[in-house]
Amino acid sequence: EIVLTQSPGSLSLSPGERATLSCRTSQSVGSSFLAWYQQRPGQPPRLLIYSASSRATGIPDRFSGSGSGTDYTLTISRLEPEDFAVYYCQQYGTSPFTFGPGTKVDIK
Amino acid sequence: EVQLVESGGGLVKPGGSLRLSCATSGFTLSSYGMNWVRQAPGKGPEWVSYISSSSSYIYYADSVKGRFTISRDNAKNSLYLQMNSLRAEDTAVYYCARDRWTGVAVPDAHEEWGQGTLVTVSS
Numbered sequence: 001e002i003v004l005t006q007s008p009g010s011l012s013l014s015p016g017e018r019a020t021l022s023c024r025t026s027q028s029v030g031s032s033f034l035a036w037y038q039q040r041p042g043q044p045p046r047l048l049i050y051s052a053s054s055r056a057t058g059i060p061d062r063f064s065g066s067g068s069g070t071d072y073t074l075t076i077s078r079l080e081p082e083d084f085a086v087y088y089c090q091q092y093g094t095s096p097f098t099f100g101p102g103t104k105v106d107i108k
Numbered sequence: 109e110v111q112l113v114e115s116g117g118g119l120v121k122p123g124g125s126l127r128l129s130c131a132t133s134g135f136t137l138s139s140y141g142m143n144w145v146r147q148a149p150g151k152g153p154e155w156v157s158y159i160s161s162s163s164s165y166i167y168y169a170d171s172v173k174g175r176f177t178i179s180r181d182n183a184k185n186s187l188y189l190q191m192n193s194l195r196a197e198d199t200a201v202y203y204c205a206r207d208r209w210t211g212v213a214v215p216d217a218h219e220e221w222g223q224g225t226l227v228t229v230s231s
């Protein structure tokens with residue numbers, strides 16, 4: 001099983017600031033089969049990024065993904081009030097399709 | 109509008125069974141891989157199972173292998189999860205999730221999600 005580690009566990013920032021979230025996988029994820037999701041309280045996860053760096057439909061361009069192999073990054077260039085949420089990475093290249101433990105981004 | 113609506117959750121005793129359903133609309137189910145993902149209270153999501161568009165490929169998390177069975181009926185626009193030998197640690201909200209369309213029967217990121225159905229396993 002590929003284990004995903006996310007850092008930091010939580011991040012306190014102000015609106016307008018830049019957020020940088022990290023996801024590390026225990027093995028290389030083939031063809032960058034790595035996704036990022038946002039989850040707000042009481043809601044299902046929402047796909048932000050797939051294939052490590054492609055934005056999903058309707059996702060604002062302040063969200064960007066990068067990385068390959070075992071190291072991936074989600075960047076939110078300027079935090080909007082609605083961006084304060086929990087972010088999860090997931091690899092879908094090798095079953096089981098594991099999620100990371102999440103990074104909570106909250107308001108400073 | 110794409111819709112995924114889960115049903116069938118509830119309270120069940122340890123060792124019991126439940127069958128979850130996911131009714132889909134707004135897209136052609138037979139073109140998409142589908143998943144069940146669960147989330148225990150206060151925890152992160154846990155992927156449970158995947159089924160390819162024509163049911164040719166099926167995968168399970170180790171935690172449910174041998175106890176859960178995923179299936180689909182494309183003619184009825186529905187996805188199912190048969191859950192047997194339920195344990196307390198299976199307590200979670202269960203989401204039905206549709207993969208992105210890629211044109212090939214390969215798992216992909218989960219683009220559309222239902223609102224979930226709560227399964228509680230307790231005596």
